[in-house]
Amino acid sequence: MDSIPANRRLWNQISSAYQHEHDPQIGAAPRLWGMYSIPDEHLNALGDVTGKRVLELGCGAGQWSGALVAEGADVVGIDLSEAQLAAAARAMGAARYPLVQGAAEHLPFADDSFDLVFCDFGGLSWAPPHLAVPQAARVLRRGGRLVFNVASPWFEACYDETAARVTTTLQKDYFGLNTIAEDDGAISYQLTYGGWVRVLRGAGLVIDDLIEPRPDAATPNGYNETDPPDWGHRWPAELLWVTHKP
Template identity: 45%
Template sequence: MPEGRERTPSEPGSTLSDATRETTRENRRTWDTWSDSYQRKHGGMLGGSQAEAWGLWRRPEHELRVLDPVAGKDVLELGCGAAHWSASLAGRGARVVGLDISGAQLRHACHRERVALVLADAQALPFADGSFDLVLSDNGAMSWADPYLTVPEVARVLRPGGQLAFCANSPFFAMCWDSRQRTLTPGLRRGYFDLHTSRVAPTAVDYVLGYGEWLRLFRSCALVVEALIEEPPPPGAATSFGDRPQEWTSRWPVEAIWSARRM
């Protein structure tokens, strides 16, 4: 397994602002509180034959073919939760580390014998430079930590030629989400140019960027985009993740799957 280590204050990504640290503490407390009910509600859809699948509608990886071959590779899953993805990739011969900010989430993953579990912040990864061939996140830490901090950290721990693959909310979701009604609306409810953070609970913040901002961030970190997948849900698809009206999701992308390569 890639070797974890403590940082020194002079290392990149090791110094976080007080505001970032407080948001991180809030998100950790929230996920520690949510964890058991989240796993009861969604665990069945996220595991088993759907472990290697993307997003709200669990699009199978064997159909989308987002990931590089994983056998013999060092893989890091950011925001692994119960580590369904991690365990499945380990079963295909990858050396996998599952990282999460929530100890309660990691307790749901503690039986994954072939996965090394790490309790840490994706905004300050406790790994040496060039430790991994693949970093992935399926609505995990790439959504629940600040991209302006996570993307440079991912680029740092990826080897040259390594892949970043992740699924996250689309800007359309962020702009059309009605937080009071807890549903998506046809009308825009916030501006495109002020996207970054959203308070999704009294003590929880998630993140989304516009497409151009993602591209500028990737480029600044020597990451080249190879794919962006946005598709409507399959006919008759269902999800356990709240109200996602078919009329809305058939017209606009609710999430985006990105693949980028470390130069």
Template identity: 35%
Template sequence: MTDARAGDLARNRALWAVVNARFTDAAAEEQWTRPDPVWGLFAVPERELGALGEVRGLEVVELACGTAYVSAWLARAGATVVAVDLSAEQLATARRLQGQLGPRFPLVQADGELVPLADGCADLVVSEHGVAAWCDPERWVAEAARLLRPGGRLVFLTNSHLSALCVPDDEGVAAERLVRGHREAYRVRWPGGGAEFHPSHGDWVRLLRRAGLVVEALHEVFAPADGGGDHPFYEIVSHEWASRWPAEELWVASRPA
């Protein structure tokens, strides 16, 4: 690992300790108790997107799980889940909610670019606003492919490339114009914040194919048209912006059987 990448990891770990203390610990209980899975900043129901399919009986690894609410949803739906995250603080919140609400499943503190799990251990690798933005795609995509057994699927949600082009350097709300060059969004170091990755569609296709995965779907995710406000603390896009342009991308790829 390069010194620059080690610095990025330390920076991101420190950022998520602060974010967990200020925001996500308080929000996590509501997320854990949702009856059905949703995706992204505006809680678009999985039943509308159909990215996960039937998960009962599957072995699942969630990468960069945060407070592990996605893993909780999948475990309640009958999957066997392992949740992985770099942040000790986020995992502590997950562990607290396991004790309060259940279900229990393994929580592993590890970098999504180097996961201490066996080759071919998963039918499904999933991440919702986690590994895709915070880990180097040159490394984590190959790692996800390693974890998948033949016929397994990778499903991940990340910020849309368009939104990354429209968010100013001071991390304000996305503008209605491009403020960043196409290639500049691949790696962004926010002033006073973390280091993120926002590959283009072409980059994602290249990375997934190089890892031996086949792209099955790309869902461009908008805010629901039937009202709703801005996200309570992630202010990267407004509801109005996200109702006009896709704020998020939900990718589905598979490892050939």
């Protein structure tokens, strides 16, 4: 299934509204992960990026990329959406970096090009993982790391489409998630825990850690309504995978 045209169209349509709503949260401070904006310093997932060549898959408006450039990384941001890249270009200050229009499942970079490939609900949520993960592994240098944050399958399985919120009741089959229908024919992707392990190992990557970011009970979800409000404190809402290429 080729989801590129519909996903590109969706993000071009919603980019402005998305950035207006979420930029204050995403860009509130450097290195904030996921729906609950948990600081990387609490999770220790990304590590020191000084002097490293870094690729962000699905850079959006560049909140992450700009922060890593400021830390001394040599960053390239890639995104499927021209509108998202335009937002990143507008947001650039002194910390400038290249922006590339492209898809995570067809990376336009040479083998062994990067020390770190990462995303936070970016390319590995909006591209088929069985295609995008091998591409990320291909462009990594030996010893390079793939670090990415995606929704937990339990979060998606408990999402009540009618009520438009996450509840404590299973709504979908765990083993039937795979593709998630979004607006206007767009598709996002979801794997089981075992599915991620197989895709990562199949691409030749070593899994170093699986972090399940746990917000404080009072921390709100910045993207979804949850019932109860402390859902993410009680159950894993996200999976933060830390891997490397041996």
